[in-house]
Structures are given as structure tokens and as C-alpha cells.
Amino acid sequence: MKHTTLFIADLHLSADRPDMTAAFLRFMREDAKDADALYVLGDLFEFSIGDDEVSALNGEVAAAFLACSQQGTPVYFIHGNRDFMVGRRFARAAGMSLLPEHKVIDLYGEPTLVMHGDTLCIDDAGYQRYRRVTRWGWLQWLFLRLPLSYRLGIADGIRSKSTAAKEGKVMQVMDVNQSEVERQMLRYKVQTLIHGHTHRPAIHHLSVNNESARRIVLGDWYTQGSVLVVSAQGVELQNRALPQA
Template sequence: MLAPLFTPLKCEPALNPTTLFIADLHLSAARPDITAAFMRFMQQEAVHAEALYVLGDLFEFSIGDDEPSTLNDEVAAAFKACVAQGTPVYFIHGNRDFMVGRRFAKQANVRLLPEHKVIDLYGEPTLIMHGDTLCIDDAGYQRYRRITRWGWLQWLFLRLPLRFRMNIADGIRSKSAQSKEDKVMQVMDVNQAEVVRQMQRYKVKTLIHGHTHRPNIHTLALKEQAAKRIVLGDWYTQGSVLVVTPQGCDLQSRQLLREGEA
């Protein structure tokens, strides 16, 4: 007998149950406005939620948990404080922060999840992921993704001096920006057939992901049954938060903070 494809994550009942999802913040020292908005979100909203799911690309780039970073420490502290107040935080790696490891997870008291995970979201089995695995039309990126996930290659990378790793990260960012300019938008979006395949594989009618920076709630049919794909937005010009309750879901925006605002 085959083992089940998933183990649902169930939350304890709450008075006003709310589960939050965010992705693609791309936090960096160069964008303190995004960091400030994230911190406000953690302090004013996440602490009141039943659970918080971070679906990848929390950081603009990660070169390993040993990176000396005040920003990383502040983010870890925010997560730890949130968990201490009763809100568990779950993290799925993105294409920019896949080097976030157990050391950061322990420091932040967050739980690392596999790249595809089905959760029990108020009685609805829901597939969550970063979303880059759905973009199979971008063959070059998928090849890069497979290579960078090789365990032995990551092991070697983490043993390079920090300066070398930073230089490599800068080069990857530059090449990624150029690559996006050269590609048509359709290639970088999800492949609809792959969306259907994954949803049928995991036997779900709801999928939540980020990566494409195209926030929307899409409806589709799976074997003549209504289904939906919810895409989280990035935090470049405004925050993007998916708020889910037993009554439904709402994809909301959040204003970024200007310098001096609290």
C-alpha cells in the first residue's frame, strides 16, 4: 500500500480563526520600507493569527545561515516573538532563499516545510508551494533549479568563504535580472497543464503559491469540479497578504511604510 501523499497540518480551534499567507517579500538592506512593513505586519497582524505561512522568497538572497546579517537576525527575532505569542510560523523555500537552513529555523523557531505541502485549511485540503516548479515552460530556469538543489553542491557552496559566496550571489542576481528582460512573460508564468497535474496528484481543489508576482484568485475546473488557484503578490510596491478564515479567503494589499513612519 502506498503511503499517503500528505499529512495535514491542523491548528487548534481559535475564537476568530484566521490563517495568513505571504510570499515574495525579497527583504534586503536596500529596501528598509519593505522591512518596516513586514515588521509592522508581524507585530500587529501575525501575532493574532492561528498560523502564518511564508511561501518562499522571504529574502532577496540567502548565502547560508552563517551570513552575518542584522536583517536576518531581526527577521528571526520577529518570527520567534510571534511564535512565543501562540502563532506557529511555517516556511517553504523560494528560488532566492533556498539556502535558508536549520540554523535559521531554530533561531527563528519556525518550521521548515517541503517544497510541496498539503495542509488542512479549515476542512479544505490545500496545496501550498512557492510556485516556481509550476513554471515548466522556462526550461533554462528549471535546469538551474535542479542543479542548485543538488545536496553535494550546496554542501560545497557553504564551505566557500563568505566573500566568495557574496560575489557568486551578486552574479546570480545580475544574470537573473538580465534573463527576465530577455524572456516573454508567458514563459515565466505557470503552465496550466502542470497546475492541473499537481492539483490532481495531491487530490486538492485549492492551490496557494507565490513566485510569479501576479496576485489573483483564478478559478478552474478539475474533472468538472470547481477549483481555485490563489497567487500571492510580491512586496515591491505594496504588501500582499492572503487572509483565510472558515468563511472564505481574501487577497489583500498592505501599504509600505515611508521613512519615519511606524
């Protein structure tokens, strides 16, 4: 798959879903190693409580990324809303580069904005407040100094509250705000935007500054793998089957 660039997001890997982990590892072995680059646009893990968490899952994931980068495919990572505690130690172990939350890349001659996508969901005011608080540096510093068992408990509590909160919200509130999409594309002077977060894979065509533009949304990996394959010839959203139990 040389001369292609791959994008994935919202894998939500956890020890509870070995089928998703197996699909990810197969993707890394069979697809990612031959690409020009791999971009992971957030929520790689169901949750992250810090780089000092030692687990079989974290080790497998880091090793897969490292093998990919050592074979010549650079790996880039943007934090999501579930794994924003992934830090430099894990990045070094995985041989990947951490990117800022909004990044413009040159994608075969096309300036392209890549991000996780949660910053586009501005209609969800409650989530945006939560997001601002959890990004406070001093709060993260304090969190990382709690015992691992405490942090696991906090993460489980946040996941439960997040699930309950989503059940009480209409889908439109949790989706992107179109005006914010256009604002960010104008701000970064791009006609192509790639993101995840909403779990609604699609290629949306729109007009930005009276020019044709597109917003490409990556899918999650709960029921099948979702991969965006980009080449100089075009873009394609592809699925990857999960292994059967």
C-alpha cells in the same frame, strides 16, 4: 485576527529596502501574532547564502518570527528560488518549521496544496535546469564551505544574470503552465492551490477533474505588502502600505 490563517511570499527582503523590512516587521507585530498560523511561501529574502551569514536584517527577521511563535502563532516556511539556502539553524532561531516544497494542509476543512510556485513554471526550461542544479546536495555542501565574501559575490552575480534573463523572456514563459497546475492538483487530490513566485496576485477559478477549483497567487512586496487572509468564511487578498520615506 484569530480564526484566520495568513500567507505571504516574495518579500525579497534586503538591506537595500528598509521600507519593505519595516512593513514586514509591522505586519508581524500587528497581524501575524493574532493569527491561527502564518505560512511564508518562499523568497522571504532577496537572497540567502547560508545560515552562518550574520546580519542585522537576518537577526530582525528571525526575532520577529520567534516572537510570533512564542505568542502562539506557528510559523511555517517553504523555500523559494532566492532563499533555498535558509537552513535548520535559522529555522530554530526563528522558531519556525521548514516544510517540503509541496505540502497539503488542512485549511479549515479544505485540503489545500501550498508551494512557492516556481515548479509550476515548466515552460521556462532554462530556469528549471538552473533550479535542478542548485538543489544538488553536494553542490550546496561545497557552496557553504566557501568564504562568506565569495558567496556574496556569487549571489550578486546570479541576481544580475537572473534580471538580464528575465528581460529577454516573454511573460507567458515565466508564468505557470496550466496543465502542470492541474497535474499537481490531481496528484495531491486538492481543489485549492496557494502559491507565490509569479508576482501576479489573483484568485483564478478553474476546473480540475470536472470539479470547480481555485488557484490563489500571492503578490510581492516591492511596492506594497501582499497578504492572503483565509478563514472558514472565505479568502481575501489584502494589501499593506509601505512606510513613506
